[in-house]
Amino acid sequence: KNEVEQSPQNLTAQEGEFITINCSYSVGISALHWLQQHPGGGIVSLFMLSSGKKKHGRLIATINIQEKHSSLHITASHPRDSAVYICAVLIQGAQKLVFGQGTRLTINP
Amino acid sequence: NAGVTQTPKFRILKIGQSMTLQCAQDMNHNYMYWYRQDPGMGLKLIYYSVGAGITDKGEVPNGYNVSRSTTEDFPLRLELAAPSQTSVYFCASTPRPGMDMNTEAFFGQGTRLTVV
Numbered sequence: 001k002n003e004v005e006q007s008p009q010n011l012t013a014q015e016g017e018f019i020t021i022n023c024s025y026s027v028g029i030s031a032l033h034w035l036q037q038h039p040g041g042g043i044v045s046l047f048m049l050s051s052g053k054k055k056h057g058r059l060i061a062t063i064n065i066q067e068k069h070s071s072l073h074i075t076a077s078h079p080r081d082s083a084v085y086i087c088a089v090l091i092q093g094a095q096k097l098v099f100g101q102g103t104r105l106t107i108n109p
Numbered sequence: 110n111a112g113v114t115q116t117p118k119f120r121i122l123k124i125g126q127s128m129t130l131q132c133a134q135d136m137n138h139n140y141m142y143w144y145r146q147d148p149g150m151g152l153k154l155i156y157y158s159v160g161a162g163i164t165d166k167g168e169v170p171n172g173y174n175v176s177r178s179t180t181e182d183f184p185l186r187l188e189l190a191a192p193s194q195t196s197v198y199f200c201a202s203t204p205r206p207g208m209d210m211n212t213e214a215f216f217g218q219g220t221r222l223t224v225v
Contacts, residue, residue: 033203033214041197045213048203086151088214090140090203095159096167097142097203097214101151 003027006087006100014108019074021103023087026068030095034061034072035086037102043086046072077107111135115200115217122190122224130185130220132200138215139205141183142167143175145196146219152199158183159205190224197221 007022023032034046047054047061049070054061058077063070074081087100113134122128134141139160144152144167154167158177172194174186183202187194200217 031203035214035216041219043199043201043216043219045215048213094165095140095205096154096157096165097140097201098154099144099152 002101003091003098004087004089004100006085006103008103009101010104010106012106012108013077015078017077017107019077019081019105019107021072021085021087021105023070023072023100024068025070025087025089027089028092029068029089030092031090032063032070033088033090033097034070035088037084037086039083046085074105079107079109082106113200113202113215113217115198115220117220118218119221120223122187122222124190124192124224126190127186127188128190128222130187130198130200130222132183132185132217133181134183134202134215135181136202136204136215137180138202139180140203141177142201142203143173143183143185144199144201145169145194146199147196155185155198187222192224195222195224 004025031050037043049063058075060073084102086102116131142157143155146152153169156175158164164175198220203214
């Protein structure tokens with residue numbers, strides 16, 4: 001079983017819809033990252049969380065440490081949001097950054 | 110700051126050849142990582158380092174070696190390249206938690222390696 005599980009693996013939605021991507025992990029962590037990978041392959045960091053909630057523009061990330069769960073929300077989704085979204089956790093102790101398998105998001109106009 | 114600089118962007122190797130992928134960061138990050146991403150798959154951790162002089166194996170270390178002689182540099186060495194090492198390689202760095210909790214992870218632009 002992977003230490004980091006994301007759901008759904010694939011998500012297709014219409015422009016304007018509210019999007020939620022979930023990440024569950026099974027280990028103790030120091031921090032959790034949400035990343036975005038575009039079709040060109042480059043990876044950019046969206047958020048780093050250790051508790052609570054962060055917001056940047058139309059993106060909101062939350063984390064519940066007790067439940068070992070994080071969510072990434074996109075409000076008013078747009079075709080340019082189409083990408084693979086990846087959850088990664090920094091494992092406590094070992095301090096290695098381990099990735100989920102990613103969620104491929106497609107937003108249709 | 111340049112962030113994470115990864116070279117080369119593309120490389121074709123023949124079976125049995127060796128090469129070094131370079132990774133450098135100028136943000137004084139303690140933690141650095143090497144990943145590989147096979148087509149349509151997620152990123153798998155090859156090696157990582159939590160500071161100069163310290164390296165550890167990740168999920169898929171076989172066929173690779175690393176060194177971390179300075180905080181800035183974290184090269185990945187492929188010895189005796191094999192077709193199974195055909196992949197896209199990413200280097201990443203993060204600060205140590207607690208040092209700067211508002212800083213995200215930074216990634217190199219990737220190296221597309223083909224072994225023929």
